Amino acid sequence: MRALVIDDSRAMRRIVSGTLEGLGYETRQAGHGQEALDVLHAGWVPELCSIDWNMPVMDGLQFVSAVRANPAWRAVTLMMVTSEGEQGQIVRALAAGAHEYVIKPFTADAIRDKLALLGLLPQEAAL
Amino acid sequence: MTETRIPRRRAGDRPPVITELLDEAVVQEIADQAWAALVGEEEVLVPLPGEVPADAVSSWVEVLGPWTGTVVLACGRRTAADLTRALLREHAPAELEDEDVADALGELANVVGGNVKAVLPGPSALGLPEAGTAPAPGAAADTCRVDLLWRGQPLTITVQGAALAPEHEN
Numbered sequence: 001m002r003a004l005v006i007d008d009s010r011a012m013r014r015i016v017s018g019t020l021e022g023l024g025y026e027t028r029q030a031g032h033g034q035e036a037l038d039v040l041h042a043g044w045v046p047e048l049c050s051i052d053w054n055m056p057v058m059d060g061l062q063f064v065s066a067v068r069a070n071p072a073w074r075a076v077t078l079m080m081v082t083s084e085g086e087q088g089q090i091v092r093a094l095a096a097g098a099h100e101y102v103i104k105p106f107t108a109d110a111i112r113d114k115l116a117l118l119g120l121l122p123q124e125a126a127l
Numbered sequence: 128m129t130e131t132r133i134p135r136r137r138a139g140d141r142p143p144v145i146t147e148l149l150d151e152a153v154v155q156e157i158a159d160q161a162w163a164a165l166v167g168e169e170e171v172l173v174p175l176p177g178e179v180p181a182d183a184v185s186s187w188v189e190v191l192g193p194w195t196g197t198v199v200l201a202c203g204r205r206t207a208a209d210l211t212r213a214l215l216r217e218h219a220p221a222e223l224e225d226e227d228v229a230d231a232l233g234e235l236a237n238v239v240g241g242n243v244k245a246v247l248p249g250p251s252a253l254g255l256p257e258a259g260t261a262p263a264p265g266a267a268a269d270t271c272r273v274d275l276l277w278r279g280q281p282l283t284i285t286v287q288g289a290a291l292a293p294e295h296e297n
Contacts, residue, residue, distance in 0.1 A: 008255070009234040010227070011211070014218040015165070054237070054253055083241025086249055104238045105164030 001122050002026045002046035006036040006063065007081070008055040012104075016050050016081060019108045023115065024122030033058030037066055040073060047075070048120055051098070053082035053089070061096055068097035077118055081106065143194050144269040145286050148247055151273045157242040158275065158284055161235060166213045166277075176274035177281025179203060185261035186232035188240035192251025195289050196269065198240035199261045200232060202282035207232055209278065229258035243286055263290040 003025045005016045010031075017027040028044060030036035032055040049067070051060040058066075060080060067073045080093045083104040090101045100114045115121045155174055162170045180203035187199040202210070211231035212219045220227065233256030244251050264270055269288030274281065 009230055009237070011214045011231040011234050014215055018216070018218065054255055056255060083238045084253065085242055085245035088250060104241065105161045107164055 001048065001120065002028075002044070003048040003050060004028050004030060004036055004039055004044070004046045005050045006030045006033065006055070006060065007050075007052040008032055009052070012052065016111070019111050020048075020050070022108070023112060032056055033060060033063030033066070036063055040067070040076075045073060045076060048077050048079060048115075048118075050079050050081045053080060053084045053093070061093060064093065064096045064098050077120055079114060079118070081111075143248070144266070145194060145196065145271045145288055146268060148194060149243070149271060149286070151271060153246060154239075154243065154271060154273045154284055154286060155275070157239055157246075158273065161238045161242070162277070165235065165238065166210065170213065170277065173276040174273065175276050177276050179281045179283055180205075184228070184232065184258065186229065186236040186256055186258040187261055188233075188236050188256050189254035189262075190240060190244050190247065190251050191254065192244075193248045194251070196265060196287050197262050197289070198236060198243050199285045199287060200236045200239065200282065201261060201285070202232075202277075203280065204228075206277065206280040206282055209280070210235065233258050239284060262287075265290045 003020045005013050005027055007013045008031050013029045020027050030039055034057045051063055053060040064078050067076060078098045079100040080098045081102045085103040093101055100118060102114055158172055162172055179201055182204050183201045184204055184207045185199055185201040187197045189197050207228050208223055211223055211228045214231045237256040241253055244253050265288035272283055272285040274283050
């Protein structure tokens with residue numbers, strides 16, 4: 001499985017990517033929503049996008065809306081991973097088309113549990 | 128950043144000060160959770176004051192809403208470098224660049240700031256993390272500061288109201 005990790009913090013991209021790679025994912029990284037859209041337009045369409053909310057250029061909510069507006073990317077699962085923890089923000093993200101929401105700080109187990117709920121744990125990690 | 132509607136305050140309303148909204152224990156709890164998840168499960172923040180070195184580096188995020196101010200993380204350069212290596216673990220480069228340190232400290236401020244925002248009355252917006260010379264503090268009554276030791280090294284987390292305009296200072 002493939003995952004695109006979208007966060008303006010390099011440290012956080014490395015942390016999330018490390019967690020996903022530990023579960024068997026192949027990952028790529030993008031520093032903001034527009035850079036992530038460029039990756040998708042170039043043909044690298046993953047099963048999962050891990051998306052920060054507050055980023056320069058294009059934020060996570062705008063990215064979610066852009067992905068949802070393109071039927072060709074309907075199969076991409078969108079998981080917000082953000083420090084925006086209020087209920088209202090979670091509702092906004094889910095209403096825009098995100099499938100899951102993880103609040104920073106998170107543990108590797110929290111990511112694993114969310115992916116299990118989504119049916120997106122690679123087989124070897126699900127055993 | 129996505130626009131968040133901030134309710135207008137009526138004329139004559141006094142804006143809240145941070146000490147009416149949270150206390151040091153709340154900030155410490157948020158920091159503890161951030162450290163355990165990002166820095167390491169065994170990493171402990173001890174609530175003891177220490178002298179932050181003169182070469183302190185700072186990172187912060189702005190909170191804009193019914194309460195407006197910044198959440199500032201400050202520590203010495205050595206502490207900042209150690210924190211960066213702890214965050215990046217095996218991905219840490221042999222030689223840390225200033226950009227690596229600013230990024231890691233900024234993300235810590237972002238996570239702490241985002242969780243501080245979540246306990247404040249909303250809706251509020253969170254700015255992007257910044258690093259460098261922290262914004263000037265506001266009034267003492269609008270400041271909540273925790274002094275901590277991490278691996279015996281001092282650091283501070285300060286939730287501070289926006290500095291007052293000069294004509295309002297007296």
